[in-house]
Amino acid sequence: MAFKRLxxxxxxxxxxxxxxxxxxxxxxxxxxxxxxxFTKLRPTEEIVQVDKAGLASNKLSFPSNDxxxxxxxxxxxxxxxxxxxxxxxxxxxxxxxxxxxIDVHPDAREMLxxxxxxxxxxxxxxxxxxxxxxxxxxxGYTAGNDLSARNFQVPEASGMQFxxxxxxxxxxxxxxxxxxxxxxxxxxxxxxxTRVNGQVKQQTSTNDMIWSVQQIxxxxxxxxxxxxxxxxxxGTPAGVGFFNKEFLKAGDVVEVEIEGVASVKNEIRxx
Numbered sequence: 001m002a003f004k005r006l007x008x009x010x011x012x013x014x015x016x017x018x019x020x021x022x023x024x025x026x027x028x029x030x031x032x033x034x035x036x037x038f039t040k041l042r043p044t045e046e047i048v049q050v051d052k053a054g055l056a057s058n059k060l061s062f063p064s065n066d067x068x069x070x071x072x073x074x075x076x077x078x079x080x081x082x083x084x085x086x087x088x089x090x091x092x093x094x095x096x097x098x099x100x101x102i103d104v105h106p107d108a109r110e111m112l113x114x115x116x117x118x119x120x121x122x123x124x125x126x127x128x129x130x131x132x133x134x135x136x137x138x139x140g141y142t143a144g145n146d147l148s149a150r151n152f153q154v155p156e157a158s159g160m161q162f163x164x165x166x167x168x169x170x171x172x173x174x175x176x177x178x179x180x181x182x183x184x185x186x187x188x189x190x191x192x193x194t195r196v197n198g199q200v201k202q203q204t205s206t207n208d209m210i211w212s213v214q215q216i217x218x219x220x221x222x223x224x225x226x227x228x229x230x231x232x233x234x235g236t237p238a239g240v241g242f243f244n245k246e247f248l249k250a251g252d253v254v255e256v257e258i259e260g261v262a263s264v265k266n267e268i269r270x271x
Contacts, residue, residue, distance in 0.1 A: 002033055002041035006140060006178040009050045017041060018048070020177050027051060038123065038139070038228045085211045085219055085235070088163045090146075090172050095231075098175025098264040102147065103271040104250075108168050111150035112248040112268070115236035116194030116202050116256035118187065119144035119174050120213055122230040126221040134217035137226070140178040141187060143262040145194075145254055146233045147171040150242050173264045174231060184261070187213045191259040194239065197252055202239035209235060 005020035007030060017037060018030035028050040035041045096102060104112060123139030146166060152158060153165035166172075184190070187206060194202035211219070216234055220226045241247050248254065250270040257263035 001180050001182050002035075002043050004180050004183050006033075006037075006180070007050070007176065009048075011048060018050075019043065021047070081210055085216055086162075087220070088166050090163070090167050093169045094167055094172040096170035096173035096266065098143075098173060098262075099266065100170060100173060101267045101269045102170045102173065103269050105168055105271070108149035108152070109250075109270060110247070111154075111242070113148045113150050113241045114194060114196065114201070114248060114254045114256075115146035115148060115233075115240055116192055117144045117146055117233040117236050118190060118192060118206050118209075118213075118258055120187070120217070120232040120234060121178050122217070122226055122228055122232065123181070124228045126217065126226040128223065129218050129221040129226075131212075131214040131218045134214040134221075135181065135187075137217060137221075138181040138187075138213070139228075140180045141184050141190075141258065141261055142174050142178045143176075143192075143256045143258045143264050144172060144174040144231070144233045145256045145264055145266065146236060147173075150247070172231075172233070173266050175262060175264050177262045179261045190261060192237065193257045193259065195255045195257075196241075196248070201241075202237050204237040206234075208237060211235070 003019035007018050007020050009016060009018055009030060017033045019033060021029045021031055030048050030050050032044045032046040032048060033041045034044055119142045121139045121142065122137055124137055126137040129137060149165045149168060153162050158165060188209065190206045192202065192204055192206060193200060213234060216232060217226070220232065248268050250268055252268045253265060254268070255263060255265040
């Protein structure tokens with residue numbers, strides 16, 4: 001594996017992939033990589049400094065819309081547990097960068113909610129994969145926020161079809177790195193924390209997930225091809241705003257952290 005912590009960044013007029021070597025007070029040190037993310041990346045000798053705030057020409061910028069479009073997701077928050085993981089699909093335009101400001105359409109503001117989630121990136125095409133084999137198809141892990149317009153998700157509005165409520169542009173920020181699967185032998189032993197304006201709203205271990213990463217990947221590959229580059233948001237713990245009637249407003253900042261792995265931090269903006 002050519003990387004431990006994969007990032008995508010802007011340098012000059014071009015875009016490159018890199019291996020994140022260190023993060024010192026918001027300035028990233030990155031080893032530039034060449035090649036294809038899903039076939040063979042190769043390290044170079046070029047070390048660059050990437051400014052998180054984007055004030056310099058080098059800007060940390062993952063994810064990319066050249067990843068495949070589907071973003072399966074499920075939620076396990078205070079609901080009856082079905083036999084199989086419920087699957088919602090986000091389009092590619094729902095992807096957003098780890099530090100992007102999220103522009104929210106007026107019709108999605110009334111009950112705007114966060115869902116902090118461990119996020120899995122598939123590294124190669126998978127079909128009919130067993131649970132025992134599932135982790136072999138994972139490229140790496142990152143953090144994600146499955147933003148949801150609950151007013152479009154409640155049963156009387158959605159008919160229990162939740163995809164639309166989660167499909168607005170920028171409703172799926174992920175990042176800030178993808179940590180190689182080889183660096184995380186047990187994805188069910190990670191700590192997730194979600195903060196809104198600095199206040200902890202969700203805090204749990206991924207061992208509390210109803211379905212493990214292995215089970216989710218295996219389920220999604222049953223009888224259909226799970227394409228490389230697919231981003232899987234694995235579900236959110238208790239603490240979302242819906243159950244406390246505390247929804248996101250303009251200016252709120254939501255941070256989702258998978259401790260030791262990755263984090264996103266996004267401000268909500270009304271357009």
